[in-house]
Amino acid sequence: PMKGAETTIVKPAAVVVNSAPSNTPTNAPTNTPTIELNETDKIAALLQQDNIFWVLASFFGFGLLLSLTPCVFPMIPILSGIIVGHKGEVTTRKALVMSIVFVLAMSVTYSIAGVLAGYFGENLQVLFQTPWILVVFALIFVALAFSMFGYYEIQLPTGLQNKIAKISNKQEGGHLIGVAIMGFLSALIVGPCVAPPLAGALIYIGQTGDAMLGGLSLFVMSLGMGAPLLAIGAGVSKLPKAGGWMDNIKYVFGILMLAVAIWLLDRIISPVVSLALWATLFSFSPIAMGVLNSLTNTPTPWQRIFKAIGLLVLAYGILLWGLVARGGGDMLAPLSGYGASTQSEQVHVKFEKIKSNADLDRILLRAKANNQIVMLDFYADWCISCKELERFVFSNDKVVDTMKNHIALQADVTANDEIDKALMARFNIIGPPAILFFNNGVEKRSQRIVGEINAQGYLEHFNKAQ
Template identity: 35%
Template sequence: MLKQFLTFLICLTFSLTSNAGLFSKNKQQYLSSEEAFIFSSEQKDNHLLLSWQIAPDYYLYKDKIKITTENGEIEPVALPQGEFHEDKFYGKTEIYTEQLDLDLTAKAPLSDFTLTVEYQGCTEGLCYPPEMQTVHFLKENNVTSTNNNNEAVISDQEFANSEKNTTALTDYLQLTDNPIALVWFFIFGLGLAFTPCVMPMLPLLSAIVIGQQNRPNTKRAFFLSLSYVQGMALTYTLLGLMVVSIGLPFQIALQSSPVLITLSAVFVLFALSMFGLFEIKLPNSWQQKLNNISQNQQGGSIKGSFVMGMVAGLVASPCTSAPLSGALLYVAQTGDFVIGGSALYLLGLGMGVPLILITLFGNKVLPKSGDWLLNVKTTFGFVMLALPIFLLSRVLPHNLEPFMWSSLVIAFLIWFSFQIPTQKMWQKILHIVLFIGVIISAKPYSEMILNTKNTSQAQHTSEIIHIKNFADLQQKLTAYQGKKMMLDVYADWCVACQMLEEETFTDPKVIQKLQQMVVFKIDATKNTPESKELMKQLHILGLPALLFFNEQGQELTQKRVNGFVDAQDFLKHLNSL
């Protein structure tokens, strides 16, 4: 909701991550990992063919697939493009469904070596432990084949800390899927025309375009100004195409955290320039040469206007160079020439619309200059700050993103409220609306305080007994006979486990109900032999898993919960015990 609110205020379209109904399959029968992700390998000469048959509604994480070799080398592996999937905690991740095939080539000189393949899969509401397959490459063998039964072992600690998939900003705005979003570049350009360095120059620019002779008729004035605007838009289009051609490898670079952080820093610098801390512009020597070219053109001619427009597109003023540079950096990572060229053309066209209007109708169509021009420029600074949030959300922990959006919206609303006087009634009403907006925007902070309070209450009122292994569980079940018991098996890499912790176990009614039970908990994050043995003995396929035991320490197998369940349904489940 915060992203949509910012969109309404500063003309950007943001996506709201849905947090409802993601995990609702806790009552279904889940497949085992071997059944859900059937792995096989085949050797042909110096090639190893790896294959996963993925069951319907199940998927593999692209960023969890790791291939390492021992006593041999393979050519660099380029994983194919996957599908994009939205996780509440991991954000937008890339996944594989149905089928995944990899063709690996062994490097010469050939020798026998071992290949280790690591991967992790999930389905809605259930995460499988990370797994490892071992494949043997034999120098003298022409064809070998293995399947999922060969040395399936849960991987080590490195999978405990889940990495976010650093998708490009394009995936957020989805320009390639929704070309209508390109219209925002036109609006962006239109807004740039009303910055303090551009709008006051429009009347002078109009006079230069039509020349010093008697004013031409309306039709010719229109075509002169249109020619100028087309020249300027063409320059921006060429810039867009140029950066897209350079930016094709940049898409791969955007998977790198250092690149994302560097780009975020660049956008922050652009925003600071829009706030007036400093100026970004071409070197003076370059500007002087371009100005000389423009001055040598004859005003009042279609050709002269077109050339002046092209040159003007290069002489980016201090007010437009920062957002223009930001737009160029943005289209650079789309990798699409049509998108890149169209976006920058529409931006230039938007900047030229006021020039066409003033050429046709004179100064009367322009609003009067004033402090509002500086406010437009500052607003663009807040727009620029939205871009680093998009980028940094792929690098920083997932729980920080709502706070970044909240802080940006609150800062913008507070700044905006100081620009509005309070003399008139509508102004007072607007101040009230902005104050309400600040309260709504502070929702992540209020939820953090509430969750902290609930978590503290849960820790205070519900004693959790941590289990080390299966034998320890058996002892505890005997020791606490006489009360109903619950075992919570969780891991940090399990999305649904984190949702249970934040959304279900913090509910006051759930806390009150769990007070009447003995709650055991085991952490399977590190995939220790003890946790693996416990999961094997209890036939746990994936996490989260909640097991319930009666007063005699016997499991109520029909009451086992696999996967995420919300607080309301979980409370009903507890009452059914």
């Protein structure tokens, strides 16, 4: 974009207007130039179109794409575990109804939280990322896991069950209420992800006050995110219900529940403790499932396959214990560093930490005097996507080399205090991850990154910001 089109804060209503900058030469073409928009502003502009069907269809498609992100993956064992752990026979119809209730509860929660965030500038999901809430919810998943293992059954007191039975035949309504509560809590606590569609909708709501269209778009987007869950929930109901096979399936989902608990605690515990927990899960679980037991004289092909998978998982768990012994490492590359005479130093972008608007303004002045590009990364410990950026983008060799002669800032907004909120509000940021680029002391808004991106995409944005 042209220099005259740059602004520090651009409202969506202004973004969609194609206005020529004031310093346009008199001999310039008469065609009005179009301001380049970032993904978030494009979505905010999309909401201002008159074709509501196209708007909602687009947001449903956004939701389907978001269903492939780490924000939705933990929902799979949660919903599957609810269906598998249900007492009595679960038909495909009943499993589908339970899945629909779960997804609807999740969608309504996202919509309400989004509308509130758009109106008040406060991301409701961030409020649920405090350590005590994460610990309590992780303990709930641990309790559900041990219930799957058969140590006990989790059920309501008899008196409360009888009351619910009077309200709804065969306790169906009471059970669906529990499913809806899990969908509600999962949306708030398990998957607090900020992506361009969400950010665009919240900016639109905040600037226009149109909570109806903004909330409806978020609801449809959430339905798209939950669409694969419906298929998975119906598929789980097809699993055999009798015999040792079903017990093994319940054990697997119990292990997945433990994985969700560790995934939640990852946001508040040290990397070494996290590695130790994952190593424990991957090494103990196969042993508990009987992977070291001898096969029968005539094992079936499936028994051989499951034993082989179990041995691979156990081997991976042992490799993770090696990382724990070394004091840490990348669990996705547990063999990295072995066999080298000297352990190579891991490259990473060197960040300057900032906290307030005053910190940022001071560094922007310095960068302007030195003709340097400034990159500002919004980060939080509970933000899973932020950690993905740390691992795959800010540790990339090309990214590190590119940033050597420029300034990389990082604002840790984990505390979400008033200073953090003021810094995010300055740029209409609803929460991490978000990456901003500044040239000559002014944000290049068209190159703003919201959500996850790979190293190549980051470099493309950086080069355009110069």
